[in-house]
Amino acid sequence: MKKKLTALLMIAVLMFALASCGQQKEEENNSNEPVEEPKVFHVGVVQLVQHPALDAATEGFQDALKEKLGDRVVFDVKNGSGEPANCTTIVNGFISDEVDLIMANATPAVAAAATATSVIPILGTSVTEYGAALDIDNFNGTSGFNVSGTSDLAPLDQQAQMVKDLFPDAKVVGILFCSSEANSKYQVKVVSECLTKLGMEPREFSFTDTNDIAAVAQQACDESDVIYIPTDNKAADCAETINNVASVANVPIIAGEEGICKACGVATLTIDYYDLGHETGLMAFEILENGADISKMEIRYAPEFTKKFNPALAEKFGLTFGSDYVAIED
Amino acid sequence: MSVIDYFYSLDPAKLLKNLPGGVAQGILWGLMALGVYITFRLLNVSDLTVEGSFATGGAVTVVLITGGGPAWLRAVFGASAGQFPTWAALLMAFFVGVLCGLVTGMLHSYLGIPAILAGILTQLALFSVNLHIMDMSSNIPVSVDKYPLYVSGRYVLRSIPVAAVITAAIIGILYWYFGTEQGSAIRSTGNNPVMSSAQGIDIEKMKMIGFALSNGIVALAGGLVAQYQGFADVNMGRGASVIGLAAVIIGDVASRAIFKGHINFAVKMAFVILGGIVYYAVVILVLWLKLDTNDLKLFTALIVALFLGIPYLQSKKRESFASAAKGGSGNAET
Numbered sequence: 001m002k003k004k005l006t007a008l009l010m011i012a013v014l015m016f017a018l019a020s021c022g023q024q025k026e027e028e029n030n031s032n033e034p035v036e037e038p039k040v041f042h043v044g045v046v047q048l049v050q051h052p053a054l055d056a057a058t059e060g061f062q063d064a065l066k067e068k069l070g071d072r073v074v075f076d077v078k079n080g081s082g083e084p085a086n087c088t089t090i091v092n093g094f095i096s097d098e099v100d101l102i103m104a105n106a107t108p109a110v111a112a113a114a115t116a117t118s119v120i121p122i123l124g125t126s127v128t129e130y131g132a133a134l135d136i137d138n139f140n141g142t143s144g145f146n147v148s149g150t151s152d153l154a155p156l157d158q159q160a161q162m163v164k165d166l167f168p169d170a171k172v173v174g175i176l177f178c179s180s181e182a183n184s185k186y187q188v189k190v191v192s193e194c195l196t197k198l199g200m201e202p203r204e205f206s207f208t209d210t211n212d213i214a215a216v217a218q219q220a221c222d223e224s225d226v227i228y229i230p231t232d233n234k235a236a237d238c239a240e241t242i243n244n245v246a247s248v249a250n251v252p253i254i255a256g257e258e259g260i261c262k263a264c265g266v267a268t269l270t271i272d273y274y275d276l277g278h279e280t281g282l283m284a285f286e287i288l289e290n291g292a293d294i295s296k297m298e299i300r301y302a303p304e305f306t307k308k309f310n311p312a313l314a315e316k317f318g319l320t321f322g323s324d325y326v327a328i329e330d
Numbered sequence: 331m332s333v334i335d336y337f338y339s340l341d342p343a344k345l346l347k348n349l350p351g352g353v354a355q356g357i358l359w360g361l362m363a364l365g366v367y368i369t370f371r372l373l374n375v376s377d378l379t380v381e382g383s384f385a386t387g388g389a390v391t392v393v394l395i396t397g398g399g400p401a402w403l404r405a406v407f408g409a410s411a412g413q414f415p416t417w418a419a420l421l422m423a424f425f426v427g428v429l430c431g432l433v434t435g436m437l438h439s440y441l442g443i444p445a446i447l448a449g450i451l452t453q454l455a456l457f458s459v460n461l462h463i464m465d466m467s468s469n470i471p472v473s474v475d476k477y478p479l480y481v482s483g484r485y486v487l488r489s490i491p492v493a494a495v496i497t498a499a500i501i502g503i504l505y506w507y508f509g510t511e512q513g514s515a516i517r518s519t520g521n522n523p524v525m526s527s528a529q530g531i532d533i534e535k536m537k538m539i540g541f542a543l544s545n546g547i548v549a550l551a552g553g554l555v556a557q558y559q560g561f562a563d564v565n566m567g568r569g570a571s572v573i574g575l576a577a578v579i580i581g582d583v584a585s586r587a588i589f590k591g592h593i594n595f596a597v598k599m600a601f602v603i604l605g606g607i608v609y610y611a612v613v614i615l616v617l618w619l620k621l622d623t624n625d626l627k628l629f630t631a632l633i634v635a636l637f638l639g640i641p642y643l644q645s646k647k648r649e650s651f652a653s654a655a656k657g658g659s660g661n662a663e664t
Binding site for chain 1: 568
């Protein structure tokens with residue numbers, strides 16, 4: 001018992017000794033450094049889960065800052081591996097590291113970061129609706145506090161129009177989405193309104209998991225003339241499963257983003273997550289280097305939208321596309 | 331980067347600065363683990379309902395605090411138009427958690443479904459229930475700037491004592507309860523169901539109460555964690571059973587290392603909270619060591635396996651003839 005207590009005490013003393021060493025070193029560094037040396041920015045990146053679209057956004061963000069700042073930026077990229085609680089732990093680490101800026105990728109990551117600090121600038125990406133994610137009523141594009149970023153909101157009205165243009169005879173449009181996706185609910189609401197205005201009947205089909213997607217997709221195929229899938233991470237993960245069902249049932253799919261369209265859709269009006277991340281990186285540059293005030297920065301959207309089609313599935317459904325459509329390459 | 335550069339890049343001061351956040355998260359998840367302790371240690375069953383009921387607690391708390399929920403419930407607490415009291419939101423989370431536990435208990439007792447499966451079934455169902463509670467959104471933010479939250483990641487140093495006081499109060503209540511006739515009956519049910527039944531204890535009822543109490547505490551913890559992280563998410567219960575188990579085992583190993591012989595029940599429960607803190611300290615250490623977070627779950631599993639293995643190895647060491655002659659030590663908790 002006594003021995004153990006002594007050991008514990010010694011460990012504690014050692015920890016404090018080590019800690020004070022670290023501090024001393026920092027102070028020495030400060031006094032030796034020439035004043036003129038340009039500041040190296042420390043940027044923490046917290047990403048909710050390993051996912052192709054989110055990975056692309058993180059990559060674009062890093063590339064943009066590296067282009068602008070070269071070696072003067074250091075990244076600390078951490079992934080929550082799908083557990084929202086991990087985002088809180090990771091952000092907590094960034095705050096003790098006193099990073100200059102936090103990039104939070106996906107809604108729970110942004111919410112965790114916004115809770116943890118009201119001082120360090122936070123840029124979000126892969127978030128569809130910032131008003132909902134930050135609990136701001138009547139959101140007008142700026143948060144008024146330390147959060148801004150880029151939205152992955154696709155032009156939903158134009159996507160609904162695309163459904164109408166490509167399938168003028170379609171009556172029932174099935175909307176297939178995952179109920180655990182923060183972003184999908186909003187998209188489904190908006191696109192349903194657009195489809196109704198265009199004289200079509202939207203019908204919602206939500207799945208909860210990779211396990212029930214096939215059954216829900218089957219039901220959607222049975223009841224609809226065309227299926228629309230919004231920008232939905234879970235749907236993107238299961239796109240092949242959806243394709244297996246829909247191509248047998250002969251129901252065409254219009255997708256909210258390219259990844260889904262590549263696997264199971266005929267056409268999409270898409271944003272590129274790499275570009276979105278890149279745009280976020282440019283915002284970060286303005287904040288870090290030019291001292292822009294993040295609380296007054298408007299949420300930005302993807303720089304450009306592209307109409308794309310899936311050649312193999314287009315042929316299957318006998319659709320031909322004009323020159324304004326770009327074929328998705330394998 | 332060479333190995334030496336790597337070690338130079340690690341700053342112990344930063345690790346220390348990081349610890350308070352870990353302590354706060356550790357206490358809150360430790361409270362969740364206290365719920366796991368009731369089923370895992372006292373009832374001697376593994377209950378996986380927690381991954382669902384934890385998120386349920388978060389959802390109920392956040393929905394009520396942010397102005398949602400049924401009108402009659404708001405009227406009961408005099409909050410028809412105004413702010414729903416935070417304590418009442420947590421109380422509701424506890425009650426809904428109790429209901430979740432009762433469902434598992436009924437599946438187990440009335441339909442004869444093995445406890446682990448009954449828990450998985452309830453957890454599965456709760457995913458949909460949680461979505462309904464949150465009005466079909468998977469993530470609802472709750473900002474500390476807008477609502478009177480008890481704990482928040484924004485104010486770590488204020489959150490720690492608040493979390494500690496709430497946890498201490500719950501440990502106190504549990505200590506009293508498990509000393510009552512009913513509480514003792516629950517403990518004896520876990521220790522020896524056949525003997526308890528022979529003594530006239532309704533063991534099915536006792537298990538049901540155990541499941542209910544356990545999930546009530548888990549949901550309460552979920553409500554506090556949602557406040558701390560600033561949002562309720564339908565996936566927030568992910569990993570809860572592993573973290574709970576880890577905290578219980580770490581607490582167990584630590585208490586046995588420090589105390590010899592009989593350990594007071596309240597102290598045992600306090601060590602579960604300590605287990606939660608140690609768990610988060612280890613996670614923070616892993617992050618501080620700049621290990622790739624893609625491997626985070628691998629490290630987590632390794633840590634839990636390590637602590638799960640320690641009691642077994644210790645008991646093997648004890649299982650000599652000498653200690654057997656002394657009467658050895660029983661496995662069951664008392």
